[in-house]
Amino acid sequence: MQSDALSQLSSLSSDQLQALASALTTEYQAHKDKGLKLDLTRGKPSSEQLDLSDALDGILNGDYTTANGTDARNYGGIDGISELKALGAEILDVKPEQILVGGNASLALMFQAVMQAHVFGFNGPESAWNKETTVKFLCPVPGYDRHFSICETFGIEMVTVPMTATGPDMDQVEAMIKADSQIKGIWCVPKYSNPTGVVYSDDTVKRIAELAKIAGPNFKVFWDNAYIVHDLTDTPKTLANIMSLAEAAGTEDSILQFCSTSKISHAGAGVAFLNASTANLATFKKLLGIGTIGPDKVNQLRHAKLFPTVDALKAHMKKHAEILQPRFECVLKHLNEAFGDNTLGAWESVEGGYFISFDTQPGLASKVVTLAAEAGVKLTPAGATFPYGKDPEDKNIRIAPSVPTMDEVDAAMAIFVTCVQLATVEQQLG
Amino acid sequence: MQSDALSQLSSLSSDQLQALASALTTEYQAHKDKGLKLDLTRGKPSSEQLDLSDALDGILNGDYTTANGTDARNYGGIDGISELKALGAEILDVKPEQILVGGNASLALMFQAVMQAHVFGFNGPESAWNKETTVKFLCPVPGYDRHFSICETFGIEMVTVPMTATGPDMDQVEAMIKADSQIKGIWCVPKYSNPTGVVYSDDTVKRIAELAKIAGPNFKVFWDNAYIVHDLTDTPKTLANIMSLAEAAGTEDSILQFCSTSKISHAGAGVAFLNASTANLATFKKLLGIGTIGPDKVNQLRHAKLFPTVDALKAHMKKHAEILQPRFECVLKHLNEAFGDNTLGAWESVEGGYFISFDTQPGLASKVVTLAAEAGVKLTPAGATFPYGKDPEDKNIRIAPSVPTMDEVDAAMAIFVTCVQLATVEQQLG
Known part of the structure; x- marks a missing residue:
């Protein structure tokens, strides 16, 4: 089974690695063939979140006088x-x-x-x-x-x-x-x-x-x-x-x-x-x-x-959380399923903000970003989270799931996971 | 007559000058006694002008999409x-x-x-x-x-x-x-x-x-x-x-x-x-x-x-002009009446913008600004129109009539004129 193999990569024979790479390449190609265009790059609110504040325009009712x-x-x-x-x-x-x-x-x-x-x-x-x-x-x-x-x-x-x-x-x-x-x-x-x-x-x-x-x-x-x-x-x-x-x-x-x-x-x-x-x-x-x-x-x-009060603002933030939280959960579900029992990736559970930070094994982040791009998933360039754009270990990738719909996050993460797996196995093959 | 005297200041005798100064001091004191608080300082639009654009808030009607x-x-x-x-x-x-x-x-x-x-x-x-x-x-x-x-x-x-x-x-x-x-x-x-x-x-x-x-x-x-x-x-x-x-x-x-x-x-x-x-x-x-x-x-x-068009904007500017123009006219009327036939002040007729630039005789601008302030008319500090706040001839005063009402501009200019006259005669007296 693929998941077993991925959890003990270093003990696989060359033939076993080859077979795994071949299966993952087929999977990757299948993703690619869907011709999707998905974006997990910048930490922007979604339209649905922006809608929450649409009352702003017109809220003054002609009264421009401050307190x-x-x-x-x-x-x-x-x-x-x-x-x-x-x-x-x-x-x-x-x-x-x-x-x-x-x-x-x-x-x-x-x-x-x-x-x-x-x-x-x-x-x-x-x-x-x-x-x-x-x-x-x-x-x-x-x-x-x-x-x-x-x-x-x-x-x-x-x-x-x-x-x-x-x-x-x-x-x-x-x-x-x-x-x-x-x-x-x-x-x-x-x-x-x-x-x-x-x-x-x-x-x-x-x-x-x-x-x-x-x-x-x-x-x-x-x-x-x-x-x-x-x-x-x-x-x-x-x-x-x-x-x-x-x-x-x-x-x-x-x-x-x-x-x-x-x-x-x-x-x-x-x-x-x-x-x-x-x-x-x-x-x-x-x-x-x-x-x-x-x-x-x-x-x-x-x-x-x-x-009008900080409580009103906090109540407003709960509505943001309702929209964002399922997207983060979806990302974490994919990561847990794919990498929960192996060492291909590392990340932290996230309780707020706009990002999930994912570390591949060293030397793979750029490769994963390129593979994902070719399969229609745009990721923040590898290295962007480091000064001068240079991640010395080339392992960090920032995932920003706020803008895409739930279905898009789901589809994008399925592709992401395959890219990480494929890149890791290919590195192992040398 | 005062106006005759002011147009030939340099040929007046010391007694004549003294009499003129005394008449102007009485006039100045009368202005002062009114206890007005008027402001001809910064070039801001008046509330009436700002009202012209109050449709801005709410104008989007919920549609935040650009062209x-x-x-x-x-x-x-x-x-x-x-x-x-x-x-x-x-x-x-x-x-x-x-x-x-x-x-x-x-x-x-x-x-x-x-x-x-x-x-x-x-x-x-x-x-x-x-x-x-x-x-x-x-x-x-x-x-x-x-x-x-x-x-x-x-x-x-x-x-x-x-x-x-x-x-x-x-x-x-x-x-x-x-x-x-x-x-x-x-x-x-x-x-x-x-x-x-x-x-x-x-x-x-x-x-x-x-x-x-x-x-x-x-x-x-x-x-x-x-x-x-x-x-x-x-x-x-x-x-x-x-x-x-x-x-x-x-x-x-x-x-x-x-x-x-x-x-x-x-x-x-x-x-x-x-x-x-x-x-x-x-x-x-x-x-x-x-x-x-x-x-x-x-x-x-x-x-x-x-x-939506530059023509709409220009039509809008005509409404500003309708509000501003009488204020400028009022300033110019006062200046013409007081200084049209003498050399106490120099200025240009103004066809746009927010200011009238007035030159006293050299060495008097600060004095005029101080006198006006004491009589309740705030003017931009003398020197402000020069680098480092230093007018080498101490003669330039910027008049900004947009914010006060017509009555206020009228009252402020009556006081301003008296201040210029008084300062000039006092300088002549030495």
């Missing part, structure tokens, strides 16, 4: 309307005065924050990172390609550190930071990490909150809390509050926290939040005020109407 | 939706493929463009302005304070050049650029210039389009066409098309043109346009794609519905 009487239509107000500052503060469990509400992309706030630190400095021109010969960032891997692109753009050298089941390997992180004052930052997606789905443990969060104590000057933690309310279960893991831990340790100026409604309301038309210390926020606002006339307050007001 | 079938709600598309590219192209009379549609602020696109040129370069890292020891910009004065702030932020040295009735003094501009290759850019508001209201002549536009031929490498014209459709009369002056002139001269890579709907729809919730050569646009999009997930396409779609 404190501001005309949302006109210029003015660099840090957003007060009702959304309050909402952001509740989501992140921080003080409203430590919140800035931006435009439609937290990525824009992250880029702006790196630019602030690198080009202008958070503590005057002399604190700008670009005053130093080399600037490095710690990048837990696998991680998020758009974080890496920002570093690459500013010429920041990326140093990888492995993810564990509790977050980045903190012994390594601390040792590296102690040894090298050129390390100026670290990227973190602390809840349902992109792509591994890991939730950082309380101990990890505390140690990250205190990194500034052992780091060189002007060290910043980029805390991308993109999935803080994106639970798939009713009993989600909790994430420790990095800002209060940092405040307790006196390191709050090292924390820059981000989140957005991109995967809550409309992905391209949401609102983004920055949480930072009062000092950092003042600096950030000053530069932002040079580069824009302020965020779109009308869209912020729409969001305040759609989510 | 080419894209779901506007989701991620994707760094350069905006095609129907708005077409609209921007019609407004500026350029090719749609030379248009990028951004978020709610053309200022953000300008900042991004300066950052691109200064930090990253439009032609690779070696072309970045910050590779040079000194970078200078030509700033026609009086001009727009937010342009100057961007330069100051990037440490770009600002060199002033005087405005004439046909635009910047082009003989000076060309001579300065020929003599100094450190001059890397020039700020221009070519139609209804902020604050003078000047429309650049055809000859001026052509000479600016061709500046790159005599400038050092990587020279850029920042062409802020903020008021291109903001006419106050039915027979507006036309502005030559800088992009076609530049294309004819082979200098199109030196032109970066901006405009927005900020003063067309909702000031803080509009859409912004960048027009640039194909090469520049590709470079710009690459960096923009690192720093954001793309503009808010839902809001772009709303604007496409509100302005």
Whole structure:
């Protein structure tokens, strides 16, 4: 039986391997012949999820006035309307005065924050990172390609550190930071990490909150809390509050926290939040005020109407979970059935976020992505979850099942599984 | 009679001057006693103008699909939706493929463009302005304070050049650029210039389009066409098309043109346009794609519905003019009555835009602004229309009459006129 054979690949004879490869090739060809066009690439909400927020357009009923009487239509107000500052503060469990509400992309706030630190400095021109010969960032891997692109753009050298089941390997992180004052930052997606789905443990969060104590000057933690309310279960893991831990340790100026409604309301038309210390926020606002006339307050007001309380927002997220959860279950079912009793693949069960991170045996990820593409299943390019697009072991593949229908996820995963099996057996054959 | 006396101030005796000052002080005190609170500072649309676009919220009727079938709600598309590219192209009379549609602020696109040129370069890292020891910009004065702030932020040295009735003094501009290759850019508001209201002549536009031929490498014209459709009369002056002139001269890579709907729809919730050569646009999009997930396409779609054609947009602008024109007329009436037959003030008749630029006699602008503030009329700080906030002759004051009601403009201008008269007579007294 195929499943038995796959669980003891290394003990198979050359003939047995050959027979297995031949059976898998037939299976692969059969998939290919269906001529499907499926896509498991980017972490976008599906149309069905976007429909949940369609009340946004028209929700103002002609009343463009904010809670404190501001005309949302006109210029003015660099840090957003007060009702959304309050909402952001509740989501992140921080003080409203430590919140800035931006435009439609937290990525824009992250880029702006790196630019602030690198080009202008958070503590005057002399604190700008670009005053130093080399600037490095710690990048837990696998991680998020758009974080890496920002570093690459500013010429920041990326140093990888492995993810564990509790977050980045903190012994390594601390040792590296102690040894090298050129390390100026670290990227973190602390809840349902992109792509591994890991939730950082309380101990990890505390140690990250205190990194500034052992780091060189002007060290910043980029805390991308993109999935803080994106639970798939009713009993989600909790994430420790990095800002209060940092405040307790006196390191709050090292924390820059981000989140957005991109995967809550409309992905391209949401609102983004920055949480930072009062000092950092003042600096950030000053530069932002040079580069824009302020965020779109009308869209912020729409969001305040759609989510009048954080409870309303959480109830809304349950509807997302109802749509997403079966897709994740389907992916996990295929992986369990195919690889539950062998070593061809490794992954974590996922309780939130948008991704499942899958590791093939070393050296096979690119091959699997190519095989899948040829059989009509588009996957994120192998290596995309690593800085510079280079996965040193060529084993990580990010699976994003939110956009396709259930039937499509099912069909795509059947093909994916065959591709992994075929690639592994062919490697074994040499 | 006061008006006779003011027209021959220099020939008055000390006693006559003293009597005049005393009469004006009484008049000023009477204004002060009314305890008014009026504001002629920033160029914002009034509520009445904003109301014109209130159909925006709800205009989609549940249909979030763009002309080419894209779901506007989701991620994707760094350069905006095609129907708005077409609209921007019609407004500026350029090719749609030379248009990028951004978020709610053309200022953000300008900042991004300066950052691109200064930090990253439009032609690779070696072309970045910050590779040079000194970078200078030509700033026609009086001009727009937010342009100057961007330069100051990037440490770009600002060199002033005087405005004439046909635009910047082009003989000076060309001579300065020929003599100094450190001059890397020039700020221009070519139609209804902020604050003078000047429309650049055809000859001026052509000479600016061709500046790159005599400038050092990587020279850029920042062409802020903020008021291109903001006419106050039915027979507006036309502005030559800088992009076609530049294309004819082979200098199109030196032109970066901006405009927005900020003063067309909702000031803080509009859409912004960048027009640039194909090469520049590709470079710009690459960096923009690192720093954001793309503009808010839902809001772009709303604007496409509100302005399905450029004619619809122009009809809409006539309604703005109906609201604005009487306010400008009121300002000009006061200025003509008070200073039409003397040399106490100089200004231009204005046919569009948001401002009237007023020159006192040298050394009096700050004094007038202070006197007006004490009598309840807030004016833009003297000097704001010059780089670094320093008007060397201390004479320019920007008057912005769009926000107050007609009665308020009338009352504010009566006070303003008295302040100018009083300050001038007191200066004469020594």
